[in-house]
Amino acid sequence: MTVDTVERIALVTGASRGIGAEVALQLASAGYLVVVNYREKRARAEKVVSEIESAGSKALALQADLADAKSVEAMVALLADRFGHLDLVVLNASGGLELGAGPDYAMQLNRDAQLRLTKLAQPLMRRTSRIVFVTSHQAHFVGQKPVPEDYEPIALSKRAGEDGLRALIPELQRQQIDLAVVSGDMIDGTIIVRLLERRDPDAVAVRRDHGVLPTIEEFAQVVVQASTTAIESGQTFYVGGADYLQHSEIEH
Numbered sequence: 001m002t003v004d005t006v007e008r009i010a011l012v013t014g015a016s017r018g019i020g021a022e023v024a025l026q027l028a029s030a031g032y033l034v035v036v037n038y039r040e041k042r043a044r045a046e047k048v049v050s051e052i053e054s055a056g057s058k059a060l061a062l063q064a065d066l067a068d069a070k071s072v073e074a075m076v077a078l079l080a081d082r083f084g085h086l087d088l089v090v091l092n093a094s095g096g097l098e099l100g101a102g103p104d105y106a107m108q109l110n111r112d113a114q115l116r117l118t119k120l121a122q123p124l125m126r127r128t129s130r131i132v133f134v135t136s137h138q139a140h141f142v143g144q145k146p147v148p149e150d151y152e153p154i155a156l157s158k159r160a161g162e163d164g165l166r167a168l169i170p171e172l173q174r175q176q177i178d179l180a181v182v183s184g185d186m187i188d189g190t191i192i193v194r195l196l197e198r199r200d201p202d203a204v205a206v207r208r209d210h211g212v213l214p215t216i217e218e219f220a221q222v223v224v225q226a227s228t229t230a231i232e233s234g235q236t237f238y239v240g241g242a243d244y245l246q247h248s249e250i251e252h
Contacts, residue, residue: 076117082104115165133165137238181235190216
């Protein structure tokens with residue numbers, strides 16, 4: 001696949017399934033050439049690419065483990081060689097509930113890896129490009145609202161990742177790169193909710209008691225909105241969980 005004209009290039013991390021896959025599909029429909037990043041699930045990533053191409057758009061599946069610095073460096077080098085630029089990076093990949101994950105893994109992936117990829121991608125990003133960080137209300141409001149015990153390491157690490165990205169806003173703005181944050185309640189159908197239900201089913205039940213959980217499609221629509229509409233850098237988009245937004249110190 002070659003790029004004959006200057007196209008809008010979007011990199012979506014963790015895009016082989018769930019929210020990332022749906023965001024990739026919707027961005028492709030919006031006119032982006034989408035790079036579908038995956039860690040292990042090559043067949044799933046290639047299925048997403050096939051769906052995009054079947055609809056008449058362009059996509060590429062690209063493997064990289066975001067927690068592995070050399071793997072990410074290789075991915076960014078390939079993007080530089082193949083496309084020469086990026087217009088959008090959607091930082092969707094996250095983790096920490098996986099079996100066998102070490103005690104530092106959540107922080108390595110949800111903070112360190114996000115900041116590393118951002119710094120590596122910056123030289124490729126054109127003016128008026130954008131970085132979108134995907135997070136949860138449990139992470140965004142950690143310290144203000146209760147967090148399920150099993151989710152706390154993820155919440156703290158994702159909040160640390162968000163804070164680290166926000167600290168980069170002045171530097172990003174000098175390059176005319178905007179940052180958007182999309183925060184959602186537990187999203188029905190995602191792997192993180194399924195894993196949490198196995199460990200702490202009551203925690204998920206409590207969220208369902210507060211109202212219908214947003215779907216993957218609904219959440220992805222807001223991620224795409226945050227990616228494509230005019231914003232103030234640092235703006236946060238909220239999806240579901242109205243109780244989180246009441247009496248909270250909300251960043252805009």
